Amino acid sequence: MQHSVKQDTLVGLFVATGIAALFFMAMQISNLSAFSETESYTISAAFENSGGLKVKSPVVVGGVRVGRVVAITLDQKKFQSVVTMKIESQYDQLPEDTSASIFTAGLLGEQYVSLEPGGMDEVLVNNSIIDITQPAIVLEEIIGKFLFKDNDAESKE
Amino acid sequence: MIHLLTQLGEKTRHSFTKLGRSSFFLQQILIAIIDVLPRPHLLSKQLYAIGVLSFFLITISGLFVGMVLGLQGYYILSNFGADEALGVMVATSLVRELGPVVAALLFAGRAGSALTAEIGLMKATEQLSGMEMMAIDPIKRIIAPRFLAGFISMPLLAALFSSVGILGGHLIGVNLLGVDEGSYWSQMQTSLDFYDDILNGVIKSLIFGFVISWIALFEGYDAIPTSEGVSRATTRTVVNSAFAILGLDFILTALMFGDI
Numbered sequence: 001m002q003h004s005v006k007q008d009t010l011v012g013l014f015v016a017t018g019i020a021a022l023f024f025m026a027m028q029i030s031n032l033s034a035f036s037e038t039e040s041y042t043i044s045a046a047f048e049n050s051g052g053l054k055v056k057s058p059v060v061v062g063g064v065r066v067g068r069v070v071a072i073t074l075d076q077k078k079f080q081s082v083v084t085m086k087i088e089s090q091y092d093q094l095p096e097d098t099s100a101s102i103f104t105a106g107l108l109g110e111q112y113v114s115l116e117p118g119g120m121d122e123v124l125v126n127n128s129i130i131d132i133t134q135p136a137i138v139l140e141e142i143i144g145k146f147l148f149k150d151n152d153a154e155s156k157e
Numbered sequence: 158m159i160h161l162l163t164q165l166g167e168k169t170r171h172s173f174t175k176l177g178r179s180s181f182f183l184q185q186i187l188i189a190i191i192d193v194l195p196r197p198h199l200l201s202k203q204l205y206a207i208g209v210l211s212f213f214l215i216t217i218s219g220l221f222v223g224m225v226l227g228l229q230g231y232y233i234l235s236n237f238g239a240d241e242a243l244g245v246m247v248a249t250s251l252v253r254e255l256g257p258v259v260a261a262l263l264f265a266g267r268a269g270s271a272l273t274a275e276i277g278l279m280k281a282t283e284q285l286s287g288m289e290m291m292a293i294d295p296i297k298r299i300i301a302p303r304f305l306a307g308f309i310s311m312p313l314l315a316a317l318f319s320s321v322g323i324l325g326g327h328l329i330g331v332n333l334l335g336v337d338e339g340s341y342w343s344q345m346q347t348s349l350d351f352y353d354d355i356l357n358g359v360i361k362s363l364i365f366g367f368v369i370s371w372i373a374l375f376e377g378y379d380a381i382p383t384s385e386g387v388s389r390a391t392t393r394t395v396v397n398s399a400f401a402i403l404g405l406d407f408i409l410t411a412l413m414f415g416d417i
Contacts, residue, residue, distance in 0.1 A: 011204045014212055018313025021320040022359070028342070029248050029323065030351040058347075 039089035040067060041126040045100040045113075050081040051136025052111045053102055059085045059113045066091040069113060085113060087124075096122040099132035111136060179375045186374070189294070189301035199298070203306035207268045211314060214267050215260055219318035222255060223247060223325025230326070231334050240334075244341035245348045247326035248319075252349065252358045253414070256319030258406050261365035264311060265398035269373035272303055273394040276377025277387035285378075300378065304370045311366025312359050319358065357413045364405060369398050 050072055059067040067087035075082050087094070097118030104111050115130075124130070193200055230246045276299070279285050285295045323345075330336040349355070373394045380390035 007205045007209075008201055010209045011201045014204065014209045015309075015313065017212075018208075018310075018316055021313070021316040024320050025252065025316060025355050026351055029252065029345055030349045030355050056350075 040086040041089060041092070041124075042070070042084060042086055043124050043126075043128045043130060044082055044084045045130035045133050046075060046078065046080040046082050047100075047102060047133050048080055048135040049138065050083055051102055051138055052104075053083065053113065053136065054111075057110065057112050059087065059115065061091065061094070061115045061117065066115070083113065092123060092125075094124045095120040096124055096128070097132065098124060098130060099134065100130045101134035102136035104137065175379070178379065179371070182375050182378060183371055185296050186301050186304050186371075189297040190305055192297045193301045193305055196302075199302040200305055203302045204310060207272070207303070207306045208310035208313065211264060211267045211310065212317070214263055215314045215318050216321050218259065218263055219256075219321035220325040222259060222318075223251065223322030223327075224329045226250060226255075226322065227326035227329035227334070231330055231336065240330075240336050241340035242344055243326065243330045243336050244323075244345040247330070248323050248345045248349055249354065251319045251322045251326075252354050254406070254410070256322065257315045257358050257361040257365055258402060260315040260318040261311065261362065261369060261402045262399060264307075264314060264366075265369045265373070265402065266395055268307065268310070269369050269394050269398050270391045272307070272370070272373040273377040273380070273391045274387060276300070276303075276374060277380035277382075277390050280378065280380060281382040281384070281387055283382075300374050304374055307370030307373070308363070308366045311369065312362040315362035315365075316359065353414075357409075360413075361406065361409050364409065365402055368401050368405065372398050372401060 053069060053072060055069055055072060057069045058065045059069065067085050069083055070086050071082075071084040073082050073084070074080075083100075094115065095118045097120045099116050099118065101114050101116070102111055103114050118132075226247045227243065230243050231240055234240045234242055234246065276285075279295075279299065285299070288295045288298065327338075327341060331338045331341050376390040376394045376397070377387075380386045
């Protein structure tokens with residue numbers, strides 16, 4: 001095979017498109033661009049039940065993503081699950097009596113932490129703990145309650 | 158009976174000898190790679206033969222695989238009213254599995270067999286021993302550049318395959334079947350992780366590139382120098398590469414995604 005400039009150009013083009021494809025995957029497809037390590041502070045909240053919440057689940061305020069869950073651990077004394085969250089530093093005006101709830105996106109979608117701001121003047125700082133929490137809604141529990149309620153009603157009749 | 162046992166033993170010993178020879182061959186290649194680096198024109202020639210000539214096969218296959226995934230995924234997901242998740246399905250299956258594996262299988266068929274046939278024919282026509290006579294090490298001059306080119310091309314081709322496949326899924330899902338474009342991309346972005354999914358896919362394709370180049374070059378170098386021997390070696394390259402790719406893929410998947 002004769003070595004030529006044209007071949008070199010094609011090889012260059014090939015390598016460039018390959019690298020472009022890798023970049024495309026990194027930027028357009030994965031969450032690399034969404035959460036590069038920006039400045040953040042950590043807060044935590046204890047839930048009775050954290051349901052299907054996972055590390056990296058989103059934390060939202062009024063539908064806007066402000067951070068993500070970094071750790072879920074069990075408090076051995078109260079038997080509650082302690083959810084640690086990283087909040088981006090630009091959202092530093094959350095009042096201290098903010099409440100946290102775990103919701104599900106859609107009926108069977110992924111679970112996320114929703115923060116509802118309260119009315120106090122003091123704001124949440126690094127390592128603050130959210131006191132007012134609402135546990136995850138477990139579908140089986142609701143169905144169970146619904147069924148039992150039905151049974152109770154029938155037995156009374 | 159005894160004859161059978163002897164034959165079995167002979168065959169087993171034979172395959173172990175071959176494995177040993179190929180390991181030694183790999184070691185020689187890895188040492189020789191250092192000598193390729195000062196001669197980039199050798200590498201670029203092989204990148205052309207291995208990478209550029211596989212480009213259209215890989216991109217067109219990727220496009221069709223993505224389109225099929227988009228179509229099938231849409232039919233199944235729309236049963237559950239979850240057709241917004243089409244992007245996630247297409248991207249995850251391509252980036253994690255299909256991209257590296259199918260690209261590697263095609264690569265073994267397109268470039269691996271060509272490598273074996275080329276090297277085998279060089280051996281049959283005594284070009285390799287001719288080089289040795291001129292005090293040129295054929296491993297350094299012929300084998301190592303091809304090995305390096307295969308190792309470099311494979312991840313690029315797999316990335317191309319996945320990207321084109323995702324665009325193909327977009328073409329069918331969004332443009333033809335009417336899945337919402339925003340949710341196609343955004344759900345993909347939220348559920349795919351750069352390190353867990355994309356980087357692991359790239360690592361897979363690097364390993365596949367390594368193994369395919371190794372098998373193809375060794376089979377060529379080890380071929381019986383007759384036309385029949387070369388043809389057998391070419392077949393063995395494709396068969397062994399396919400086994401190695403699929404087996405390794407299982408092991409790598411278990412290692413990478415097992416704990417999620």
